[in-house]
Amino acid sequence: MFELNFAATRVESILDFIVLVLPGQLLVTLWSCYVQTFIGLTVIILLLVVLLTHRHPSFTWTKFGERKCSPQLAFISNYRAYTLIYTAISILAVDFPAYPRRLCKAETYGTGLMDTGVGLFIIANAVVSQEARLGYVPNLSLMKTLKSSSVLFALGCLRLIMTRTVDYHEHVTEYGVHWNFFFTLAAVKIVGNLISLITTSVSWGGLSLLMGVGHQLMLSLGGSKYIIHGSDGQGGRHGLLDANREGILSALGYISLYFFGIEIGRHIFAHKRNTMSDMLSLLKPLSVLQIILWVGVLFTDTHVEPVSRRFANLSYILWILALSSMLLLQLLIVDIVTEAMQFSKDQKFHLEKRKLIPTLLDAVNYNGLAYFLFSNILTGVVNLCLSTIYQSTFISFLSISLYMITLQCIVVVLYTSKIAIKI
Template identity: 30%
Template sequence: MNTYKDEAKLLPYELNYDRPQIPELSPQPIEESLWHTVTSSFLVLQKCMPIILFYLLSQVISKTYLPESRGKFLMEMIVIIIPTVIFADPINQYHMHLVNFFLITFVCISLIRIYKCDAHQRVYVIGANRPFIITLVRATINILATIYILFGENVKVTQNSYAISESYGICLKDMGIGLYVFSMGIVQRKSRRYERLKRNTCILLTLGLIRFICTQFFNIDQDIHEYGSHWNGFITMALTNIGGTYIYESLRSPKDRLFGGVAFMIFHQVMLHFMTEAIILNEDKPRDTLPDANREGIYSYSGFLALYLLSTFIGDCLRPRPKNVILFYNEALRMFKELAVLVLSLWGMVIVCHYTTSFSRVLCNTGYVVFVLAIATTMTFLAMLVFHVILNTLWFTTEFKKYGRIYMGRIIKKADLPYYRDFFPSIVGIMSRNGWVAIAMSYTYAHFWSLLRPHEVKHFEETLFVIGCTISVILVNYALQLAARRCNLS
């Protein structure tokens, strides 16, 4: 008898299709241990560290070359690009551990020796409005993005390790757009020329349109769970660039930008919690309208705006106050301490986000924003130790009168410049600009290779393909830089 009563309770839901069915449950984050989050963070971070060691080796070798010479450029290709591609391959994961160990050991030994050799008497070359470290970080992000796009799209053995997350979770490929937004934010300054902003935005929107056409008419696969049916990463970067710039201009001080970024992040997380998260992650929801078809890209936009504004605050922290090219020990030490506190605070927030919001690139939630900032600031801090503390402290304060005037811009003769004091490899200056060229060429190479690749290809041949494509991307950026110089001279 009880069986008939139970069936009678369910009968209205089976026959009356106008009545609501069993209510949908909002998607929940994947339950993962804290150790899994720590190991994932370490795996992502260690993929970005070896290139700093190769920068260091090239700087040591480049002392025998003239600045901006072809021999130095070729040497940097061999010392920086080829090893970075080789160690980016997951097959060489254990070798990467060894490289990172050597890098950390070298940094620790060098810091101890510098501290014992009267560090308080040294002069630190930082840079003024555009610090050298910002150029270095932007170039590193563009180079690594090129390599990992090519590996992730083509090399079969890496499809699982580089596969992008569809809901929650974090991996190397999820960091791409977040780090690119970070690289756009740290260079933001007041009184920016809007002509350049319009040009960059138009370029990114054009690339987004081209990618949409290619996915629709040339049978190129695109996972709709990344950004949606018509949306893509170029559109997100373009809208983030223009929206973030106008918000940045309306905020006066770095503290205002920090509070603005936090406010956007809180607003975005609240919207995710009460409404948009269930819409984005509901696979049963039809994509019959334009907003529903592109819900991943549309509803994650405010999260990328928060990431952009917080990146501008970090860029302000990297600029010395006062804005001098050279800093003395106390000024440089204060700057390094501020960045170290910021790095530790962000990693503490990563642990908090593990227990609260989790991490999702699709949602661009608080966990993802904090994770990207933690990875980026850690890379920046390590690069600052290598270049600002170890490499670029080659004279003492007693020599400041001799060399200080050069870096303060008082001596403009080319013959007076100390050629043996280059701050970073020439490839860094080349790849720090036109990051959209690197990303666009990488996706183009990846799609053509996936269409034209033979059925049986050795892994060694795929690695050679990635090396060749990366070198060609650098050569194209080098040609664009030469063309820009000639236009300025004319």
């Protein structure tokens, strides 16, 4: 029995890698010129599946709408896992020549695939945060907030020490001389938890808008110029604040982004989800939100300030929110189509037998921050072992594949062993 279960797990892991990970690797390396073709084919296949399902003699929308749905919001879990997986792919792939330069982070203004990582990561945490779950009483205190945030601060210090020790190449204009992503996460967590401690009736969406507009006003009145040129006007970095001006000032924008993510999560958790009709009705608000956000992106990018991850300005906040709502909407559609296919196959399909989240995605969600940490560590190891920038396309793709397989093995073993690394 053990051998059968092990063999089944191994086969499932191989399929998960081929279906969930490999396409992402190909789209940022060998297939980078065919992204639009890939998306087009995917949409066509999805439409064909919907058409065939709708024409199935056992399928009616009325009966399908009455079908009970899983209380687990699979599309949110899948969104969070995909964000981590594609972030892991990119942070190593960018070091190889096979990764197109147009997908790299923009220096100041502009957008690239890697500019989405930090923003999507923050939204992924915000939508499932304690503050987003209606009816959930946050078990928070000032000491718990400081303790949990101190772990993130310690990880930031550890990353700083390790990168300096091995002389790992970093762009100072990303966060500054000493600041890094973990310090930004700590700042976001502290502010969010402190507001929850002060009041439980806060309008997270209104607070997000207030902070986002205020942050943009600060940037427009000289903050952007200061980030680019520094206090001496020559790009110098004198003193701790000046040396880390990107990370410190952009944290305000990321906090605003986090608050809006909480608001999205609150609306999703507040929405009824007893039947598939309830899930179908969730398509409308997500679609409307997406349209509003994309209009906001076009307006702010043209008339206020172009999108800048370096500043985390209002255009960037709206851009990340638009992308997030679009991804959530697409994954919700996939979940609905999957449910419809199962319904057509067997109208007596039992709820407990359904599995909308693949094991790999479950495993990544189970140890989300640990997965991100392991990806950073393995990225450093690969860079120490290889001169990545001089590798051929074949060696590049092989190295990324082995790295992602190793990451998958680690989190799947931890998940099947029910070992959760709490950070």
